[in-house]
């Protein structure tokens with residue numbers, strides 16, 4: 001189960017994440033949202049705080065949500081002193097955030113873990129203020145089964161046109177889904193397989 005997996009890898013997550021992809025991914029996401037200092041943002045499936053770190057550095061307030069208490073504990077030790085960070089335990093089906101509470105919602109490498117991706121997208125659209133932006137960064141469709149067995153990925157990535165349709169169904173406008181120009185790389189534990197999968201950034205406006 002992915003929650004148990006993420007509870008176990010939480011202390012190592014920052015190191016693991018750095019081996020999978022670079023900060024360029026979050027730079028592309030922030031550019032897609034056109035973030036402005038002082039605004040309120042949600043980081044959904046925040047993990048150890050890869051997106052949150054960049055958002056706090058740019059002067060935004062962050063509500064970080066994750067299903068894993070161990071990941072939230074990592075965030076506390078990484079950014080514990082920040083008055084601009086609000087950590088909330090919660091899951092994809094019912095985010096612990098009110099309707100229209102945030103200006104932006106980000107979710108990096110989260111969508112391929114959730115049971116029902118279109119519902120998760122609709123739930124992230126729900127929390128946006130009118131005019132707010134949802135930006136998701138995730139993987140192209142692939143066939144590396146070891147990412148399921150070893151990293152507990154629930155979905156082997158997504159077709160970009162499918163993600164666009166889910167954004168439309170969530171009532172979002174001005175949608176784009178584009179490659180970030182970088183691949184996510186991981187090697188299987190036995191070293192026999194090396195996954196290299198394209199990363200896309202999807203943006204929509206409420």
Ligand SMILES: C[S@@+](CC[C@H](N)C(=O)[O-])C[C@H]1O[C@@H](n2cnc3c(N)ncnc32)[C@H](O)[C@@H]1O
Nearest residue numbers: 006045046047050066067068091092108109113
């Ligand atoms: C691959 S990690 C990505 C973490 C972080 N966004 C990053 O870029 O490093 C996925 C995160 O999503 C969380 N997650 C997975 N499924 C979830 C769900 N259904 N509800 C809430 N969080 C979930 C996991 O606990 C984990 O911290």
